[in-house]
Amino acid sequence: MFDNIQPVTISLRAAEEIRKIMQTKNIPANYxxxxxVKGGGCGVSLVIGxxxxxxxxxxxxxxxxxxxxDKKHTMxxxxxxxxFYEGEDARGFVFIDPDKKEPVNSNV
Structure with missing residues (x-):
């Protein structure tokens, strides 16, 4: 593994939720x-799974x-x-651009 290269970070709140999902949804240990990213042409959507x-x-x-x-998605x-966002209007994972402090286009 390339532990010193991290193009994406995970907030503490998201990490807690990811670990909870991995435990409660029986995600296999080797996952x-x-x-x-998904899409192309006019734009891409960021995805996680x-x-x-x-x-x-x-x-x-x-x-x-x-x-x-995937190395092709890194850029x-x-x-x-x-x-991880949890509010009255929605609940789920979001991608944040820390420089802009706002969500980016995502399908999570």
Missing amino acids: GLRVG FDKQKDADMAYTIDDIPVFI FLIGKEVD
Whole structure:
């Protein structure tokens, strides 16, 4: 694994929720958090899920959570933070651009 390279960070709140999901939803032990992009052309959406590591992945660990990113997706993800939002209007994971302090286009 490339533990010293972390294009994406995870907030404490998101890490707690990810660990909870991994435990309560019986995510297999050899799976990790996959962070990537979907789409193309006019734009991409940032996505997360759980998956096995693939040959083309960068792999690193944050707070005991294995994180996998396809190397081709890295340029879209550098500097983003996975956060967890819980409000009266919605609940779920969001991507934050820490420089702008606002959510970015995501389908999570």
